[in-house]
Each structure stands twice: as structure tokens, then as C-alpha cells.
Amino acid sequence: MCIKIKKNFQIYLDFEELAGQIKTTLKIKSMQNIIGQYTNTICTAAKSKTPLFIRGGGSKDFYGNTMNKDGHNILNAAAYTGIIDYDPTELVVTARAGTPLADLESELQKQNQMLGFEPPHFGPEATLGGCIASGLSGPRRVYAGATRDFVLGIRMLDGNGSNLNFGGKVIKNVAGYDISRLITGSMGTLGLLLEVSIKVLPIPPFELTLRMQMKEAEAIEKMNQWAGKPLPISATCFYENNLTLRLSGAESAVHAAHAKLGGELISDGSIFWSSIREQTHPFFQSGSSLWRLSLKSNSPPLKLLGQQLIEWGGALRWLACSGEYMDTEENIIRSESILAGGNATLFRSNGRSDSVFHPPGPQMIKIYQRIKEKFDPVGIFNPGRMFREL
DSSP, X not given: XXXXXXXXXXXXXXXXXHHHHHHHHHHHHHHHHHHHHHHHHHHHHHHHTOOXXXXXXXXXXXXXXXXXXXXXXXXXXXXXXXXXXXXXXXTEEEEETTSBHHHHHHHHHHTTEEOTTOOOOSSTTXXXXXXXXXXXXXXXXXXXXXXXXXXXXXXXXOTTOOEEEEEOSSSSOOSSOOHHHHHXXXXXXXXXXXXXXXXXXXXXXXXXXXXXXXXXXXXXXXXXXXXXXXXXXXXXXXXXXXXXXXXXXXXXXXXXXXXXXXXXXXXXXXXXXXXXXXXXXXXXGSOSEEEEEEOOTTOOOXXXXXXXXXXXXXXXXXXXXXXXXXXXXXXXXXXXXXXXXXXXXXXXXXXOOSOXXXXXXXXXXXXXXXXXXXXXXXXXXXXXXXXXXX
């Protein structure tokens, strides 16, 4: 449309563009107001020393130590949403912490890209902030990297309500301490995540899922042998004498690896790996207490009561046990994990435990407490959710 102001002078108005600019401005102001509300809530809580329970979509409420929410205020982190910046050519996306994980992955898929650490959702309400705060990775983790390996920068509010930025939006970033990775997996105990910049990866052009029958010891040996060879393996899973593996990459390379490794071709591979990542596989549906054991990948089979499922080339052992004798089981499982050079986390429980995460030594607790004090001086953020001492 054209409006004449004076002779030989015209102003052209693109109403669609103008409407978009107005919408963007209002969105920015709305997000700024939300940050202001978060800041006020944190400052008020710090002044009265009232604990805050940070919650996004709630899909990972089960994870971590049980918190007594009596007297806690819930800080709804899901309100701060939206993708801020995404340049597919740079393989980096920056989004607000409340952004639904499904929405973010959908936008990446439009550009044939993905989150390389294959994070579990555990429900449609999962948010980016919850993904980073929990630090959980899926089947591709040992072959592509962990959650913290993909985090380039963060924006957060600390226990004083201060707005802090760490890291950046480029892959080669060496400015200052790597606080972004420290925050990843801290379970919301150090601050409220606002924004996250993440490295993304191209979706593999071709994938196949294979299955082979063998005993556990042989499967562990095979997975470790393959890890030292140039094979396009992107996921492994051993359960009930069946070793399942995923091959990802160029079609010719995948077919060549298949010919070399052998195995039965599985047609519903994507459904299988989704069931492992989201824990909808029958192994995870028994109702038993579920332990997550992180060990050396070449650790021999563990002689523990209950069913086991192995991922990550032998480095991740899931153990489902009754939980009938929680204290006894916990002591045995943690002791066996230490002997195998690793640690054990009570991932899901049908009972109670004094410490879900593997208890650190006294010196490590002191380090954690000093870090907590720097970011959260009064101790209002998710007290006790990670360790009882924090």
C-alpha cells in the first residue's frame, strides 16, 4: 500500500512486515516481564530464606532426591519460551529454557538437524531447561557426546537475582571458566536457567538396526572391540541375550559395516531406539526400582539380583530390582559399582533412599558446597535434590 504525504514523496507500508515487527516487540517485552517476575520471586525468597522448587514441564520430577515441598514456592520455569537464534549453517541454536523440547527438535528436523546427545523426554511436557538441568543423554551419547559436550553458553539467574551470562554462541569459545558445563546436570541447585546455546548435528543420511544373539560376556567384549574400530556404530543395547546395534552414516559405509558385522536386520529400528531412550521398553515397565550404573565399558558381567539392560558399549548398566530390601540392595549395588570403577544412581524408585545419587566423598562435598555458596548464597534453589548437604 502507498500513502501520499507530499508531492513527489511517498511512504510505502508493508503491513505484514509491520505486524511481524510489532509481534516481535511485544514478545520481547513479554519475555522481559517474565524475567522481571523471576527476579522478584528469587529476591523475595532469598530475603525470607524460603526455598524455591524450580519446575519446567515436570517430566523429570521423579529424578533426584525427594524434596519436601511444604514451605517451598514453585518457580515455573516453563513460562520463558521460544527460539531466540538459529542459523543452520553455523550448527548452533539458542533457545529459552522453557521451550518445549519437542518444539525445538521439530524446528531442527526441518533443517535436517538434531540434538546430537539424543536427550530423553519422558513426556510431552519436557523443556530445554529440564533437559540441560538433568544432564541426561540418550543412546547416541557415547558415540556423539554427552549433554554438557554440546552446551556452548547459558544465561541464568543466581540466588541474588543477578542476570549472568557464561560461554557464547560459537563452537570455538575459550572465554573464561566453562561454567556452562558446570551448570549442566546440576539439577537446578545453582540457579534458574534462562537461555541455552547448543551445538547441533546433521541427521545421519542413513541408518540400520541390527540384532545378534549372544551371551552377556561376549556382547561386552564385542562392543569394546568395535569401539576401537572405524565402524559407524551410533547406539548399542544388550538385553536377554540379544545385542542390538544401530549403524548411522553414509549409506555405502553403513552397508559395508553390516556386511562385516553380520546380524539380523530389524525393520522397526527407530521405534526400538525410541523405546530405550524414553524408557517405554518392557524392561523399564516392570514397576521395579531402577538403578543406573555408570562403569568402565569393559567391566565384566555384574552378579546382582534383578534384570539388567546394557547400553553405551558396556558403560551404562540398567538394573531393575524389587526394592523389597532397599537398604541392603543399595549397599550391595553401590559397593559392586565402586569395585567396577564406577558409581550407581537410584534412577527410579518404588521405595525411599537417603541418597539417590552416588554419595561423594567429604572433600568433594566441600567443593560442591563452596560452589553452591557462590551461586546460591542463601541456599534457596532445590535444596537437597542433588545431595542432602546442598
